Amino acid sequence: MDYPSKFIEEAVTQISKLPGIGKKTALRLALHIIKDKQENTFALTNAINTLCENIQFCKHCHNISDSEVCMICTSHKRDRSVLCVVEDTQDVMAIENTSQFNGLYHVLGGVISPMNGIGPADLKIDSLVNRLNHGQSEIKEIILAISPTMEGDTTAFYINKRIKDIPMKVSVIARGIPVGGDLEYADEITLGRSITGRTLFN
């Protein structure tokens, strides 16, 4: 496509490199930026630059953070005996939103996926093992809250194997019928798991 301006062309090229944004959406955004007030655009680009320059990763849980140690790891209100292992930051935010978990987190930064060239060494698994092995560790239980996909299950098995010699309770989040979901439309594996993993009524 021919653009009427090289500035538009460069902006569209850069914006369309973002995930899930194609050339058409990028053009729509670029034309919005032209119409918008300059101060709004500078607020946007400043926020992105500031994010990119100042963001840190917590040295304990590897979640994104404004400081060397994140707010959850420094909080005195959190239960330090339970550790929830998740794939990425979005999962931490999703679990925090449920208000059902008050322990600490460990962010792996992905799952083992040989197809995409991601092995155990690319994830924060060694760091997790060190954290559990650490002499003063108060952790008594770890919860593997990893998506029940093939890659996620592989990762969970691998972590379980790596930590099997450390005396500790290891649990996984329940698989079953989503609340509000219809039994009829559930797939066989999920329905089977919901029966084998049944809990007592009350």
Place this chain on the structure above:
Amino acid sequence: MDYPSKFIEEAVTQISKLPGIGKKTALRLALHIIKDKQENTFALTNAINTLCENIQFCKHCHNISDSEVCMICTSHKRDRSVLCVVEDTQDVMAIENTSQFNGLYHVLGGVISPMNGIGPADLKIDSLVNRLNHGQSEIKEIILAISPTMEGDTTAFYINKRIKDIPMKVSVIARGIPVGGDLEYADEITLGRSITGRTLFN
């Protein structure tokens, strides 16, 4: 939603102000920016800032441009006797892509829409009338290539009324069944128009 970092929160707030981007997409983009190389992010924000600071509007056709007069208006290869009136820059790009038009353009910057508080004075209609009235104007035909919506038709009627005293051919783009479209699924108005506006076979 609670964000683990105030930098993330500010970036999500700013990104989600863009049209068609909600908080979830903005968060996904912000997390991508964190993972991406700094140089890529700076290339993105630079391109946006440069666009916002340097873009101009052609003083003749009001299309976006890198200079005072756009490439189409300065080109010697274009037919200066035909003027195509369109709503916005995307329409110019769409028509240019067809390679079926070699005249000049006039970008209105929108359509008359009383519901959104847009009247004729907010569009480049006076500028169009001046352009046609200009003593040295070579324009012999104007094509109204405005979307056949209620607002678009209103705008076309209004323009036609304003220029009715200027001796000039005024045409509108054909309404009919899209190429590859199925007659059975066309709406009644379009099908009706395709019959009244029929053309000779060959």
